[in-house]
Amino acid sequence: MKLITYAGGTILTGDHVAEALLGYVTAHSRGEESIAVDIKVLESDGSTRTHTLVLGPATELDVADVAEESLAGEIELFPLPVFPPARVLAVEESSAQTEAEAELHDADFNEAVEEIDQGSDGRR
Numbered sequence: 001m002k003l004i005t006y007a008g009g010t011i012l013t014g015d016h017v018a019e020a021l022l023g024y025v026t027a028h029s030r031g032e033e034s035i036a037v038d039i040k041v042l043e044s045d046g047s048t049r050t051h052t053l054v055l056g057p058a059t060e061l062d063v064a065d066v067a068e069e070s071l072a073g074e075i076e077l078f079p080l081p082v083f084p085p086a087r088v089l090a091v092e093e094s095s096a097q098t099e100a101e102a103e104l105h106d107a108d109f110n111e112a113v114e115e116i117d118q119g120s121d122g123r124r
Contacts, residue, residue: 001042001074005062011051012042014078018063024083025059032057040078048077 002018004011017039024037034056041051 001066003064003066005064006053006060011039012066013039014074016075016080017078020080020083021053021055022061022063025055025061028055035084037081037083039081042077 001012002015004013004018004021021037021039034054036052036054038050038052040048043049
């Protein structure tokens, strides 16, 4: 079981759910959109209830182990959330000119590093 601190509150859920949330937030932290994800949470009375979390670029999760061992049937109690696929907005094709420019910049960088290694900064 994992205790997740999120938006000023805490929720208790299964290990796999917490790992999935962390993985999704980490992989998509550079996006510009927020998404809503439903997860099962253990309530204080021992029941489970679905909570909706809004995850976005600024989402901060603190995940901690709870003192107890994993609950029997934890995977059945806390199914993995379904995350929407990441949207690809654009893919830029490389061009010969771009590759040539990159090679030129690589050569300049390598030359500058070599000058630093030799104790010279190229100034006279």
